[in-house]
Amino acid sequence: MLEKEEIQYRGFRNLYDENGEACGFEFCLRSTYYRGVWLSQLRVGRVIVDGEEFLADSGNVTWIIRGQEYTPAEMAKDNIHFWAMTEVATIRVKKPGGLAQGYHDVAVRWGWSSSYISPAREVFDDTQESPTMMRDNNTSKRRMLMV
Amino acid sequence: MKYVPEKGPKRGVSIYSYSDLFSLGLTLEDCFKEMQDMGAHGVEILANSHIDGYPELTDEFLEKWWSLCEKYEIIPAEYGHWIDGRMWADRMLTVDEAVEYLERDFEYAHKLGFHCLRTKQTVINGVLDPVENWRDIITAATPAAEKYDVVMLPEIHGPTILEQQMVQDFCEYVDKTGTKSFGLNIDFSVFSVQPNRRTGEVRNSKPEALKDYLPYVKCCHAKFTSMVPDDTYMFREEWIPYPEILKVLQDNNWDGWMVAEYEGKNRGDENYLSEMLHQHQILMKNCLGY
Numbered sequence: 001m002l003e004k005e006e007i008q009y010r011g012f013r014n015l016y017d018e019n020g021e022a023c024g025f026e027f028c029l030r031s032t033y034y035r036g037v038w039l040s041q042l043r044v045g046r047v048i049v050d051g052e053e054f055l056a057d058s059g060n061v062t063w064i065i066r067g068q069e070y071t072p073a074e075m076a077k078d079n080i081h082f083w084a085m086t087e088v089a090t091i092r093v094k095k096p097g098g099l100a101q102g103y104h105d106v107a108v109r110w111g112w113s114s115s116y117i118s119p120a121r122e123v124f125d126d127t128q129e130s131p132t133m134m135r136d137n138n139t140s141k142r143r144m145l146m147v
Numbered sequence: 148m149k150y151v152p153e154k155g156p157k158r159g160v161s162i163y164s165y166s167d168l169f170s171l172g173l174t175l176e177d178c179f180k181e182m183q184d185m186g187a188h189g190v191e192i193l194a195n196s197h198i199d200g201y202p203e204l205t206d207e208f209l210e211k212w213w214s215l216c217e218k219y220e221i222i223p224a225e226y227g228h229w230i231d232g233r234m235w236a237d238r239m240l241t242v243d244e245a246v247e248y249l250e251r252d253f254e255y256a257h258k259l260g261f262h263c264l265r266t267k268q269t270v271i272n273g274v275l276d277p278v279e280n281w282r283d284i285i286t287a288a289t290p291a292a293e294k295y296d297v298v299m300l301p302e303i304h305g306p307t308i309l310e311q312q313m314v315q316d317f318c319e320y321v322d323k324t325g326t327k328s329f330g331l332n333i334d335f336s337v338f339s340v341q342p343n344r345r346t347g348e349v350r351n352s353k354p355e356a357l358k359d360y361l362p363y364v365k366c367c368h369a370k371f372t373s374m375v376p377d378d379t380y381m382f383r384e385e386w387i388p389y390p391e392i393l394k395v396l397q398d399n400n401w402d403g404w405m406v407a408e409y410e411g412k413n414r415g416d417e418n419y420l421s422e423m424l425h426q427h428q429i430l431m432k433n434c435l436g437y
Contacts, residue, residue: 001172004415034166035195040234079234079244082195082202085170113233115269122233 002030007106007141008088014098014147022098024060025049027106027143028088032135036084037112039065044072045109045126047093048140054093056126064090101147107140150188150220156396158431159189159224159406161368162197164424167415169196175211179219181421185428189224189404190216191265191366194252204255212259223260224404225300225332225366228252232269232278240269242283249288249299257295263366263404265332266299275307282320285329292328299329300365305336306343309352309360318363331360334368334408341372341386354391361401372411374426380433382426393434405431 003009011028031037047054047061054060056072063070065083069092083089091108111124111132121133129138160182165173175197182190194201199208215221230248232240249266256264268277268284278284285299292299303314314331321329337352357364370387377383380390396405407427413419 002170004171030170032167032170034163034170035193035229036201037195038231038234040236041231043236076236084201085166085196086172113231113236115229115232115234116267116275118270118273118275119233120273 002086002088005141006030006032006137006139007108007143009143011088011090012106012143012145014145015092016098022147023096024092024094025099025145026090026092028090029108029110030088031083031085031112033085033112036082039070039075039078039081039083041113042075042083043111043113043124043132044075045111045124045131047091048105048107048109049093049099050105054095060094062092064092098147099145101145103142103144105140106143107138109138111135111137150222152188152222153437154400154402156367156393156401156435157189157224157404158185158187158369158428158435159191159222159404160185160187160424161191161193161225161227161406161408163191163193163227164407164409164414165420166196168417168420171415173417176215176219179215179221181424182221183219185425186432187407187428188220188222189406190221191225191227191404191406192259193227194255195229198255202251204258209258216260222404224406225263225265226252226256226259226261226297227265227267228256229267230269230284239278242280242287245284246287246291249284250291253288253291253295253297256297262297263332264297264299265302265366265368268301273306274311275304276311276313277301285320286324289326289328298327298365300332302332302334302368303337304334304368305339306350308337308350309333309356314360318360321363330365331363332366332368333357333360333364335370335387335389335392336368338388338392339370339386340388354388354395357392357395358399361396361399364401364403366403367396367405369405369407369427369431371407371409371423371427374411374423374430377430380430382430384427384430389430390434393431397435
């Protein structure tokens with residue numbers, strides 16, 4: 001089952017390259033929106049961990065949905081694949097050395113288009129703490145990482 | 148004894164009411180079981196939320212669907228789906244693209260036993276007026292709607308009111324084209340007397356106004372947000388005049404489903420949610436007499 005909060009505890013871990021060196025980290029996100037969305041409907045913004053920002057278009061951030069890994073640019077062009085509300089997206093971030101063991105404040109700024117509400121309410125700007133007027137999809141969560 | 152729906156306004160539930168629990172593992176069967184407890188036989192599902200594996204419709208899901216409907220005496224009342232006009236960040240969805248999405252949902256709705264579709268259109272402003280080319284989209288989708296025997300119903304939802312131009316336009320479209328593939332879903336929020344949180348303004352239609360629109364109305368969203376005790380009906384909705392609305396439906400021999408949509412607090416608290424759903428169904432049952 002999924003955890004209630006958007007940023008999941010389960011799945012927060014470092015990633016390792018073929019030499020066993022930590023090369024990044026990943027964590028899982030669920031959507032609290034009441035319906036699944038097409039990938040092109042997602043508005044993908046920056047990941048922020050302990051104040052360090054990983055921009056969506058930096059080449060260092062990918063999202064894994066239903067086992068398929070996408071860059072934010074690929075998602076923006078994909079109206080075939082779908083993210084269900086009952087599944088997590090795994091957000092993968094490249095960072096040489098990974099994260100140290102201990103607590104980390106993890107946030108991702110994101111949103112989605114909902115064509116049935118006023119367009120004025122869904123302007124997406126990931127430089128803002130609340131990237132959309134619709135909802136606060138940025139909530140930073142403290143999560144323990146074990147290495 | 149098998150449940151056979153009678154003519155008249157009938158009680159149902161939209162699985163939307165269970166959204167917060169559904170994404171954490173509540174199942175369709177859980178919802179159907181409670182609907183049977185309440186004698187609420189009509190169901191609305193949301194395609195993008197409640198069909199396992201959507202945008203595919205698997206044989207496995209179809210089989211599960213029909214066996215659950217039979218076991219719990221549930222009738223497919225309304226299929227919720229969307230025209231996501233702002234699917235792309237940099238441009239609007241074209242008519243052809245919109246029709247492609249619509250056709251897939253028509254087929255799925257038909258296979259799942261639905262005739263009424265709550266078709267959410269793309270809106271352009273704060274009072275929820277639709278995109279200018281909505282007629283082109285609906286007209287282009289009509290042959291497929293006829294093929295699958297479904298009717299597209301834009302949802303008229305507060306802050307929209309019945310008297311708003313777009314509702315007149317929708318009705319005029321039906322009159323001019325004579326189409327059987329388009330109509331209205333009325334969400335009871337249009338009758339809410341609750342003042343707007345920011346402006347303090349009350350913007351609503353009167354229940355009596357509904358009468359003139361009934362020939363176009365194929366399904367209703369029985370919206371509720373807050374239930375309070377009542378001497379006559381045991382419960383009433385704090386802001387929405389259910390007895391008056393349901394009387395208009397009954398007095399005018401309207402036939403169709405009213406699917407409950409709970410949008411109040413504590414939607415993620417399973418006990419509280421069930422309590423609210425029960426209170427609301429009791430209110431409707433006491434208004435209707437069945």
